[in-house]
Amino acid sequence: MFxxxxxxxxxxxxxxxxxxALLLALVLGRRDLLMxxxxxxxxxxxxxxxxxxLKPGFTVKRTLAPALGRVGSPVTVTLEVHGRTPGGGRVKLVEELPVSFRDVPTFSHPHPVVPRGLLSRYHYSLHPAHRGVFTVGPLRGQxxxxxxxxxxxxxxxxxxxLTIAPAAVELPPISLTDGRGQDGARSTPELAHASHDDAMTREYRYGDPLRRVHWPVTARQGKLMVRAEESVTTPEAALVLDRRAQAFGEGNKAIERFQIAGHSMVGLPELRTTAAFETAIVAAVSIAAHVLERGYLLRVLDHRGLPGFASSPSAPDPGAEEYSGSQGVFDVAASLAALELSETEDAPVAPFINGLAHKLHAGRRRGPLMAVTGLLSDAEALLLADMAxxxxSAFALLLCSEPHEVESALDILRRAGWRATALTPGTHLEQAWLQLGQPAAIAGRRP
Structure with a gap:
């Protein structure tokens, strides 16, 4: 490209x-002017x-640190440029950036502090204000x-x-599961293969304490038998993220109004999003980080029961549903970087129906369920209420402009046993999260 x-x-x-000179040479007949x-x-x-x-041979190596950027946190870019022009002159280097990054860095090559023709190294910082997938570069030389x-x-x-993930908010601890303490992070002990006595026992080994001897099975087997060791299972949680366009805006005009300008997506148009959906994204990444850091295996689904990040171009594995550990925190954040609202269809599939219910009922260890949704009608709230x-335990954050917009949906969810609250533009996420642990969020809970 040139x-x-x-x-x-x-x-x-x-x-x-x-x-x-040519004109004067013709008029005056002077050969020297002609030359x-x-x-x-x-x-x-x-x-x-x-x-x-004469095409110069240049090599460029660009390093981004960190590899996954976060909104509001600087990203350091290091450029290593090696090469020289045929005439040995200086070259002006210009790094092309998306419009949202504003300042375009320029450099002179070779670097003034290194000898000509050797490797030149340059550094600059990016300050991302929006999530998304951006193209940093190309580097152009003049x-x-x-x-x-x-x-x-x-x-x-x-x-x-360059992938910029939403920045997670550190959430205060609340009780996620009944009887599991403040943060619900304690692992669940289970007897291995506890279907019958024989399956729970094994032969005595030297060093086993006598208190573990299972005397009825010992008498039946005719040899000393002890109770099997307890196995520890990882607690499981589920996160449902609503992606319906109509739940987070007022049709296409609202979506266009809140589109993030300046994105240079990799083969994609601008993000299809709204201000409310951006808040939902921050809530989702914060809840996921909060749960994963407490040792849970997290299953992420959308409002139809499909893998939550199946349509995200930034997802490391779009078909994945389950995440765990620090790698899970990284993968969820990366997947949310380019997640968009789902397209509006003429005959959309109803949300919170059989597909989602089947996925949640199929969980081996049914732990807490967390839902981040937009506006819900009474019928949609009833469908979601049955998931509890x-x-x-079940928790729900409903995104809205004013609390009265979701009063009816909140009442339906709370009567079904959900801890539910509204998240408005004037409410901090930490405050809404704390409200989920208060009695007001579980008013009308059935026995």
Whole structure:
């Protein structure tokens, strides 16, 4: 890729001087003026051909740190450029960036503090204000001839992909599961294969304490038998993220109004989102981090029961549903970076129906269920309310502009056993999360 600027001001001046000398040579019949005219006209043409035909060999290595950026946290970019121009002149390097990053960094090559022709290293910082997938680069070089008559701009690389994830909010601890303490993080002990006595026992081994001897099975088997060791299972939680466009805006006009401008997506248009959905994204990444850091295995689903990040171009594994540990925190954040609202269909699939219920009922260890939704009608709230049957505890954050918009839905959920509260633009996420642990959030809970 290159862009050739025909001449610099010096080139146009030479051409003007050549034209004037040619005119005077014809009028005055002076051969020396004719030679000057030929020189002034030929030099820009030769310089233009030289910078176009002589392609410099440059190598560029770009390093982004951290590999996964976060909204509001700086990303350091390191450029390592090696190469020289055929004439040995300096090159102006320009890094192309999406419009939302504003400042375009420029450098001079070779670096002033290193010898000519050696590796030059440059650093600059990006300050992302929005989540998304961006292209950093390409790095372009402006190459000029030694006489500074003309120059050509060439792309030196193809750029690199930068993923900016939403920044998680540190949530205060609340009780997630009945009888599990403040944060519900205690593992669940279970007897291995506890279907019958024989399956719970094994032969005595030297060193086993006598208190573990299972005497009825010992008498039946005719040899000393002890109770099997307890196995510890990882507690399981589920997160349901509503992605319905109509639940987070007022049709296409609202979605267009809140589109994030300036995204340079990798083969994609701007994010399809709204201000309310951006709040839901922050809530989802915060809840996921909170749960995963407490040792849970987290299953993430959307409002239809499909894998929560199946349509996200930034997801490391779009088909994955389960996440655990620190790697799970990273994968969930990366997947949320480019997640969009689902497309509005003429005959949309009803949310919170059989597909989602089947996934939740199929859980081996039914732990807490957390839902982050937009506006819910009474019928939709009733469908979601039934999901509490498959869990030990259920929590819901309903995104809305004013609390009265979701009063009826909150009442339906609370009567079904959910801890539910509204999350408005004027409410901090930490405050709404704490409300889920208060009696007001579980008013009307059935026995």
């Amino acid at each position: 862009s050739l600027r025909l001449f610099r001001p010096r080139g146009w001046i030479l051409l003007a001087m050549g034209a004037l 000057l005219a030929v020189f002034c006209c030929a030099l820009p043409a030769v310089a233009c051909a030289a910078v176009y035909l 190459f000029s001839d030694p006489f500074d008559v003309t120059y050509v701009q060439r792309g030196l690389d193809d750029g690199d992909r 049957e498959s869990t030990q």
